Amino acid sequence: MAMIEASKYRKSLNRTNELPLLHLVMLFQFVSMLLLTFRDGVMDAFSFQMSLYLPIGTFLGLKIISKLFPVDRCIFILTAFLSSLGVVLLRAVLKTTADASDQALFLLIGYFLMILSAFLIRLVRAWEKLSVIAMPLALGFLCLPFVFGSPSATADSWVKIGGVQFQPSELIKPVLILVLSAGFSRKEGFRVWWRYVLFAGLACSVLFLQPDLGAVFLYFIITVCLFYAGTGNYKVTIAVLLIAVLGVAVFLKLLNSIDAFSYLASRIAIWQNPFSGAYEDARQIVQGLISIASGGLFGSGLGLGSADRVAVVASDYIFAALSEEFGILFTICVLIVYLVLLIRGTTIAMNARSRFHALTALGCVFALTSQMLLIVCGNLHLIPLTGVTMPFVSGGGSSMLSSMIQAGILLGISSVNAEDEYDDLMRITRGQWREEE
Amino acid sequence: MKDMRFAIRLIAMIMAALVLFVAATYVITIHINGDRWINRANNTRLRDAKKTTVQGSVYDSAGVLLAGSSKPGERHYISDERTRRALSHTIGEQTNMSATGVENFHATTLLGFTTTRTGYTLQRLQGQDPVGNNITLTVNAELTRYIADSFKDWKNGAAVVINYKTGAILAMVSIPNFDPANMDLAVQDTAYYNRVLQKRYAPGSTFKIITLASALTNDETIKEEQFSCSGVWNYGEYSLRCAGSKAHGEMSLVQAFADSCNVTFGSIAYQLGAEKLRGTAENFGFNFDFSFDDVIVNQSNCLNKGEKSTDLIQAGIGQGTTEVTPLHMAMIAGAIANGGDMMEPKLIKKVTNPSGFVISEMEPEVFLHCLDEDTSRDIAKYMYETVRGGTATRAAIKGYEDGYVCGKTGSAEWTNDKTRETNAWYVGFLYGDSAHPYAIAVVVEEGGSGGAEAAPIASKVLKKAIELDVY
Numbered sequence: 001m002a003m004i005e006a007s008k009y010r011k012s013l014n015r016t017n018e019l020p021l022l023h024l025v026m027l028f029q030f031v032s033m034l035l036l037t038f039r040d041g042v043m044d045a046f047s048f049q050m051s052l053y054l055p056i057g058t059f060l061g062l063k064i065i066s067k068l069f070p071v072d073r074c075i076f077i078l079t080a081f082l083s084s085l086g087v088v089l090l091r092a093v094l095k096t097t098a099d100a101s102d103q104a105l106f107l108l109i110g111y112f113l114m115i116l117s118a119f120l121i122r123l124v125r126a127w128e129k130l131s132v133i134a135m136p137l138a139l140g141f142l143c144l145p146f147v148f149g150s151p152s153a154t155a156d157s158w159v160k161i162g163g164v165q166f167q168p169s170e171l172i173k174p175v176l177i178l179v180l181s182a183g184f185s186r187k188e189g190f191r192v193w194w195r196y197v198l199f200a201g202l203a204c205s206v207l208f209l210q211p212d213l214g215a216v217f218l219y220f221i222i223t224v225c226l227f228y229a230g231t232g233n234y235k236v237t238i239a240v241l242l243i244a245v246l247g248v249a250v251f252l253k254l255l256n257s258i259d260a261f262s263y264l265a266s267r268i269a270i271w272q273n274p275f276s277g278a279y280e281d282a283r284q285i286v287q288g289l290i291s292i293a294s295g296g297l298f299g300s301g302l303g304l305g306s307a308d309r310v311a312v313v314a315s316d317y318i319f320a321a322l323s324e325e326f327g328i329l330f331t332i333c334v335l336i337v338y339l340v341l342l343i344r345g346t347t348i349a350m351n352a353r354s355r356f357h358a359l360t361a362l363g364c365v366f367a368l369t370s371q372m373l374l375i376v377c378g379n380l381h382l383i384p385l386t387g388v389t390m391p392f393v394s395g396g397g398s399s400m401l402s403s404m405i406q407a408g409i410l411l412g413i414s415s416v417n418a419e420d421e422y423d424d425l426m427r428i429t430r431g432q433w434r435e436e437e
Numbered sequence: 438m439k440d441m442r443f444a445i446r447l448i449a450m451i452m453a454a455l456v457l458f459v460a461a462t463y464v465i466t467i468h469i470n471g472d473r474w475i476n477r478a479n480n481t482r483l484r485d486a487k488k489t490t491v492q493g494s495v496y497d498s499a500g501v502l503l504a505g506s507s508k509p510g511e512r513h514y515i516s517d518e519r520t521r522r523a524l525s526h527t528i529g530e531q532t533n534m535s536a537t538g539v540e541n542f543h544a545t546t547l548l549g550f551t552t553t554r555t556g557y558t559l560q561r562l563q564g565q566d567p568v569g570n571n572i573t574l575t576v577n578a579e580l581t582r583y584i585a586d587s588f589k590d591w592k593n594g595a596a597v598v599i600n601y602k603t604g605a606i607l608a609m610v611s612i613p614n615f616d617p618a619n620m621d622l623a624v625q626d627t628a629y630y631n632r633v634l635q636k637r638y639a640p641g642s643t644f645k646i647i648t649l650a651s652a653l654t655n656d657e658t659i660k661e662e663q664f665s666c667s668g669v670w671n672y673g674e675y676s677l678r679c680a681g682s683k684a685h686g687e688m689s690l691v692q693a694f695a696d697s698c699n700v701t702f703g704s705i706a707y708q709l710g711a712e713k714l715r716g717t718a719e720n721f722g723f724n725f726d727f728s729f730d731d732v733i734v735n736q737s738n739c740l741n742k743g744e745k746s747t748d749l750i751q752a753g754i755g756q757g758t759t760e761v762t763p764l765h766m767a768m769i770a771g772a773i774a775n776g777g778d779m780m781e782p783k784l785i786k787k788v789t790n791p792s793g794f795v796i797s798e799m800e801p802e803v804f805l806h807c808l809d810e811d812t813s814r815d816i817a818k819y820m821y822e823t824v825r826g827g828t829a830t831r832a833a834i835k836g837y838e839d840g841y842v843c844g845k846t847g848s849a850e851w852t853n854d855k856t857r858e859t860n861a862w863y864v865g866f867l868y869g870d871s872a873h874p875y876a877i878a879v880v881v882e883e884g885g886s887g888g889a890e891a892a893p894i895a896s897k898v899l900k901k902a903i904e905l906d907v908y
Contacts, residue, residue, distance in 0.1 A: 229444040275477075283479075290480045293471035306482050328464060335460045339453060346449035350442060362445050369452045376459050380466060 018073040022062060025081045026055035032088045032302055039092075039303040046097040050104060054084045061111050069118060069415035070422075075344050078337050079114075079407045082392035083107050083400065085322070085334070090314055090395050092303040093321045099314055099395050106397040110404030117174070117408030122416055127182035127356060135199045138175045141168050142206045169207055169215040170389075170398035173222075174405045176203065177363035180223060184230025185355035193231065197223075211261070214386030218371060220244065225366050230359050271384040284311040288379055291320040299327030314395035316387060319379040334393075335376070342369045345410055351417045361413045364406040473728070476542050483544045487531065493547040493569035495528055495539055497578040498607075498786055498907065504528050504540065504617070509566050514618045520578050522614045523585035526631035527576055527784070530617040535629040537733045539572060539784070540617075546570050546788055570796060573787040575605035577907045580898070584610045587894045593882040595632035595763040596894065598902055601771030601866060602874040603801040604780030606732070607907050608898075609633040609764070634734045637760035638880055641849025642697045642828075642887070643862045644755025646769060646816060647739075649694055651717035652705050653812045659705075660815075664693050666700040675747045677703045677754070680848065680886075694819045695827025697846065699754045706753020707746065714752060715740040721769050721807045722779065723761070729804075731784040737761040756850060763878045766864045771876035772805070773820070774843070774866040777813040779805040817843050817868050824865070832865055832892035834900050840870025844895065846887030858883040863891035873903050 033051030037044050058080040065071055087107060091100035124130065144159045145168065158167055183196030200223040207216045228237040255265045274282035274289075287310040294300060307313050307321035323331045345365025352358035368391045375394070378385035389399035391406075476483075487510060494505035503524060504514050512531050514521050529538015540547060549569035584596050588610075597609040611632040613625040630636065652659050668684035670677045679685060679699045685692075693701040706714055718739035719725065727734040740748065742758045751757030761769075764782060772779035781804035788796045807813075820843035823829045829844045844865025851860050861884030866876040877895050884890035 225448055229441055229448060232440055232444055286474075286477065286479065289470075289474045290477060290482070293467050293474045294480075294482060306485070309481055323463075328467060331463070332460055335456060335463075339456045342449060342452055342456065346445060349445050355441065358441055358445065362448065366448060366452065369456065373452075373455055373459055376463070380459070380463055382459075382462065 018062075018077060021074065021077050022058070025077055025084075026058055028081065029054035029058065029084045029088070033091075035302050036088070036091050044097070046101060047091055050087065050091070050100075053104070054087065057108070057111070058084070065115055065118070065411065068115065069122065069412065070418040071118065071411040072344060072348065072414035072418075075341065075407060075410055075414065078341055078344075079392055079404070082334070082337060083110065083404070086318070086393040086395065086400070088302070089318060089321050089325065089393065092325055093305065093307045093313055095308065102397070103395055103400065106400040109397075110400050113401055114404045114408035114411065117405045118412035118415065121357075121360070121409050121412035127178060128186065131179040131182045131196075134175055134179050135195070138172050138179070139199070139202055139206065142172055142203055144168050145210055167396075167398040169212055169219075170402040172203070173218070173367060173402050174364070174409065176200070176219060176222060177226070177360060177367060177406070177409075180226045181230070181356055181359035181363055184226050185359050193227075197227070211264075212387070213264070214374065214388040217386065218367065218374065218388060221370055222363060222367050226359055226363050229362055230355070268384055271381070274381070284317070285381060285385070287311070288317050288320045289381060291317070292323045292379065295324040295327040295331075297328050299323075299325050299330060302326070315389050315399070316375075316385060316394075317379060318390050318394045319376050322393070338369060338372050341365065348410055348414045348417060351421075352413055353417070353420050357413045357416060361410055364410050368403065368406055469728070472545065472730075473733075475545050477536075483548065484533075486548045487544075489566065490548050491566050491568045492540075493549070493571040493791070495547070496571065496573045497524075498573065498575055499577060499579075500573075501578050503574070503578060515578065517582075518616065519586065520582040521618060522616055523582045523610055524576070524578060525614040525617050526611045526633070527574065527581070527609055528617055530615070530620055532620050534615075534620070535631065537631045537634050539574065542733060543572060543785065546572060546785075549790075568791040570791070571789045572785055573789070575600075575784055575786045575799065576608050577902075577905060580902055580905055580907055581608040581610055583901045584608055584894075584898050585612065585614070587897050588612055588881065589890075592884060593632075594880045594884065595636065596877070596879045596898065597633045597764050597767045598875055598877050598898065599764075599767050599771055599780075599782065600874055600908060601775045601780060601876040602871075603799070604768075604771075604783045604804070605786070605799065605801075605908075606764070606782055606784050607875070607902065611636075632880070633763045634732055635762065637735055637737065637762055638860055638862075639757075639849040639851050640755035640759060640761045640766060641847030641860065641862050642699070642702075642755060643766060643845050643847035643849075643864045643878075644752075644759055644761070645694060645697065645702050646773065646820070646845055646864070647718050647721055647723075647755075648702050648706055648709075648714065648753045649690075649816055649819060650721070650773075650808055650812060651709055651714050652690075653815055654717060654808060655709060655713050660690055662690060664688055664690065664698070664701040664704075666693070666698050668700070670700045670703060672703075672707075672746065672750060675750070677750055691819055691822050694845075695823040695825075697823075697828045702753045703750040704753075707750050709753075711740050711744045711749045711752075714749065717808075720805065721772065722765060722805055729782055732764070732782055734764055734782070735762055737765045755847060763880050766862075767876050767878035768804075769807075770844075770864045770866045770878065772807045773813045773816050774868055774874065774876055775813075776810045777806060777808045778803045779807050817841075817866075820845055820865065821868065828888040829863065829865070829892050831888060832863060832896045834896050834903075837867075837900070837903065839867075839873065839903075841868040842896075842899070843868050844892065846892055848885065848887045858885045861885055861887040861890035863887050863895045865895060867899065867903075872906075872908075875899055875902055 030051050033047050037047040062076055066073055087100050087103045090103050148159045148161050158165055180196055186192050204216050204219050255261055270282045274285040291307045291310050302325055305324040307324045310317045310320055313321050342365055349358045349361035371388050371391050374386055374388050375390045377383045391403040489509050491509055492506040495503045497503055506512050529535055529540035547569045549567055593612050595611045598607045600607055613628040615624045615628045665687050666685035668679050668682045677699055685696055685698045723737045723739040724741045726736055739759050740752050748757050752759045768779050781802040783799050786799050790796055821841045824832050824842050824844050828846045832844045834842055847862030848859040861881040864878045867873050879891040879895050881890045
């Protein structure tokens with residue numbers, strides 16, 4: 001009798017067959033890079049190499065990570081799809097190969113970091129103790145732009161040390177999620193939680209002063225999300241949200257009288273009426289909208305669009321490029337991929353056996369989804385552009401590595417879940433499951 | 438663990454809903470605004486596409502070729518210069534100086550961006566230059582030229598004739614104009630500006646149509662009331678005068694409308710109150726961000742900038758902050774003639790692909806239901822009286838018996854400088870003539886009196902339109 005039950009359970013453990021999905025993604029990587037190889041009449045060596053490296057990388061990456069841990073392979077394949085989509089888009093849109101090859105390198109490093117973070121989340125158990133050290137370190141790290149600032153954009157959130165440029169707010173995001181999850185998964189109440197609330201508040205303040213308002217918003221909603229999920233204290237959550245809305249309203253009222261934020265006031269003015277003086281500062285918004293609408297249903301054809309006419313297309317306006325090159329239908333599919341990631345991530349959070357793991361998984365998937373929503377809404381001119389990136393797809397190392405670390409954490413937790421399920425199964429079937437296998 | 442389930446589920450649901458919402462918004466905004474964004478003058482893609490694509494031709498409603506191309510980058514226009522100039526704002530041009538012409542606002546259609554990509558790619562693969570789509574307009578070239586010629590000494594101004602049953606624009610003229618075939622020529626200031634669609638004029642007394650509509654809708658007894666006018670009405674520091682401070686004496690509402698009595702209509706507006714007057718104006722499309730498929734029309738404004746009593750009184754006679762485009766005024770007249778239904782303005786009669794296959798055809802659409810049929814019949818009667826024995830007698834068409842000529846004049850002040858002449862306005866329509874459902878709006882800038890300057894133009898133009906039997 002136990003045998004029959006075991007086979008029933010085995011079927012449920014053996015999740016959906018991921019091979020068709022894997023093959024489809026590999027085919028996409030191969031074909032799109034091959035198309036780009038011959039786009040300009042002369043063969044482009046970089047694209048040709050990529051048409052082989054990308055599918056091979058995806059294949060090997062999946063093999064390696066699923067050999068190491070019993071992870072949710074769907075999440076890995078979809079992240080591989082999104083991040084290679086970034087490489088494809090950068091090559092298709094920009095004239096030079098530099099950005100795309102950088103992105104490919106970051107993708108490779110990202111895979112390693114992904115495995116490393118999956119490994120760490122499985123290994124380390126004492127996150128509460130670690131967070132005591134992590135909090136001041138993270139805050140110090142966030143303050144780096146004040147010392148090593150690089151004046152690359154209006155928001156001074158970049159650090160440049162010895163030729164390497166990175167954005168601390170991106171890299172600290174996974175730390176924030178881990179630390180807050182460790183804190184809010186404890187049940188002692190505010191006499192413990194206050195430290196973590198304080199940490200989040202300080203982090204937001206530091207970012208506010210840089211000023212990197214997109215990151216402030218992201219950090220804030222991550223904190224609120226984790227606080228609510230961890231403590232279940234909806235009264236405080238709603239109160240905090242209300243205060244935040246009120247604060248933003250007051251801030252906007254006072255905006256014109258604060259000199260330090262004059263750039264923000266003009267940004268909002270441009271956002272409200274981008275078409276009035278389209279050739280000046282609003283150019284990016286207008287060109288972005290033109291680009292988004294230019295693709296039509298099926299896109300301009302890979303590499304045939306002109307999204308490079310939008311300023312900062314590689315990071316801020318990659319969604320516009322996606323919409324122009326691939327068209328509405330494909331873009332909807334990409335949004336659905338994010339939706340699937342959200343659903344898979346939530347499932348991992350629901351299946352997790354420890355409060356900490358559940359919160360961390362939720363935090364990661366929440367951060368990825370909300371970041372995607374922010375940038376897409378910004379590109380569509382629904383909200384002012386915040387300068388956050390599209391996870392996995394946008395060009396830029398910090399963003400790619402940060403997203404990969406979050407995906408790695410999700411994978412690590414999913415493997416812990418699978419092992420726990422396996423143990424349960426062994427217990428139910430009194431150890432016969434393995435024999436049947 | 439169990440206690441977190443609900444929160445996790447809730448958060449995931451909210452995020453999933455947001456993703457779906459954004460996806461839906463993405464599709465809907467592109468559907469609504471996509472063409473508008475792509476056809477912007479600063480879309481450099483179009484400029485590049487013109488170098489590689491044979492642009493489609495533009496025809497008028499009678500099939501006359503107005504603009505065409507034989508190879509990429511080349512463009513020729515109808516040879517008669519007067520016709521070309523009269524139609525310049527309607528057709529547009531190649532250098533993106535004007536933004537509202539067909540060659541600009543519908544560039545993607547002429548460039549074939551709206552056809553399938555497969556067809557485009559096939560043409561490229563066969564080594565042919567891709568060919569765009571052809572557009573047939575609703576306008577009549579001969580009528581358009583006739584209108585432009587009717588403007589005395591080429592005074593600046595605008596005129597538009599629409600078919601109020603279908604919304605089709607039969608002719609629109611904006612002066613000064615330019616020559617699309619010779620873009621190097623120096624032009625007057627604002628020549629590239631299509632006054633019909635873009636310029637917001639003070640409507641002056643023509644706005645009394647709206648005030649009257651508001652009064653008739655909100656006050657059933659006002660038709661029987663008697664009004665008296667001493668030529669001037671002092672309200673605080675503001676004094677409202679009738680033309681030439683002439684006293685109209687005792688009169689009925691019809692007489693007040695036909696003689697265009699400012700004092701009466703100022704006081705009617707005052708009694709109605711800002712809310713009711715604005716409500717009626719908004720029923721007629723004021724304060725509304727138009728986004729028509731075929732033409733770019735600027736928003737008209739009424740009482741959305743200030744609500745002081747003087748603003749209200751001035752609004753009643755179409756002065757102050759009230760402003761309206763000529764096309765919108767013609768649409769208002771058309772709505773009254775059409776039993777209260779305002780049609781969406783149409784300029785594209787037909788789009789065909791290079792092999793003659795019809796891609797899309799004009800479909801009349803009701804844009805707004807402005808007022809009920811009885812009231813619209815009353816207003817038409819008042820406007821008929823205005824032409825029969827009021828300020829607009831010169832709008833009458835000799836020998837025309839198929840319907841009734843109805844209209845309203847206006848002499849709108851547009852500056853505080855008293856030495857400058859007022860803008861002369863006429864709006865009107867042919868009532869009860871189903872073969873010639875024309876509504877018209879004419880503005881002659883600094884023309885002085887609407888009855889003397891604008892009404893005769895309208896009379897000539899409508900007569901010509903009937904002769905040509907345009908529809």
